[in-house]
């Protein structure tokens with residue numbers, strides 16, 4: 001997290017303090033146990049937001065007594081959630097002890113199964129990937145395949161060499177729509193796995209297992225890396241495209257987890273056939289594979305040709321941008337907010353492409369004063385795998401820091 005992150009989150013907690021409510025109970029009526037828990041949350045939250053804090057820092061900023069801080073630091077250190085991180089420079093007198101959050105106190109596992117391979121990442125409590133593994137394992141909706149996935153994940157977790165209580169859980173980012181409890185696939189036409197449940201994995205993996213839609217997972221990483229995002233439409237131009245919705249700084253998946261499933265927005269009536277069985281869906285026009293279909297080339301090769309102004313490639317990209325602009329124009333009539341573009345194709349977009357796309361959207365817009373920000377996604381490696389793992393991290397941090 002950067003300093004802006006801290007400021008933003010600090011602003012939010014300042015608001016909740018001002019309201020005099022802590023998670024639903026009022027200050028005046030809080031029991032001793034609640035006050036104790038609140039103090040503990042405050043101390044840990046403070047240390048999490050800062051890269052090294054002294055007792056004096058905490059005392060000054062949290063308005064808490066020294067004995068209370070000392071007791072909480074002792075407890076949190078005993079539980080392994082914080083560590084001593086050397087000494088601060090002396091400002092006269094004894095050098096103050098520096099306390100830091102132990103980002104390795106827990107790890108979360110993100111998994112991605114694609115048509116050709118499996119990718120597994122371990123993510124710490126700061127959202128950093130501490131270990132990654134991948135293997136060639138063609139997807140098959142079969143017991144034998146899932147058994148091999150479980151073996152792969154279990155071997156990966158063993159290789160981390162940490163006590164089992166360190167692992168928060170295993171989160172699978174899926175090319176499909178996930179049930180609201182994250183336990184089953186309600187629409188898995190791409191890989192033919194509709195009906196798959198986490199039980200298939202929980203039978204062999206001794207940690208909580210959950211599913212998350214891959215676009216939502218990518219948006220989780222987006223938010224984690226840039227918590228300043230308030231409202232945004234995320235558009236992921238993956239081989240099978242997808243979208244996600246961020247409102248008030250949170251991923252909003254909707255009651256049936258189908259917010260932002262822009263891939264099935266009808267762009268052309270009776271148009272090209274989509275894998276969902278209908279015609280004219282956006283996926284058939286704006287997924288990354290549209291750019292390379294019918295040609296034996298990679299996306300990198302495609303964009304090299306575009307940059308060289310090769311006629312056919314330029315033309316394909318031109319039509320692609322027109323379709324994408326129309327889709328974004330339509331999306332923005334429902335949610336009038338900023339747009340983030342990412343995914344395997346999006347990562348090749350230049351600043352000029354983004355400006356071009358924005359101009360196309362503005363030309364289509366019904367309102368002449370249409371102004372918005374369109375920008376590229378973080379486009380980090382394994383963005384969706386990390387985002388999947390972050391679901392457990394976020395939940396844990398929310399819990400231990402009383403957010």
Ligand SMILES: [Zn+2]
Pocket residue numbers: 263264274275276277278281282283
């Ligand atoms: Zn469709």
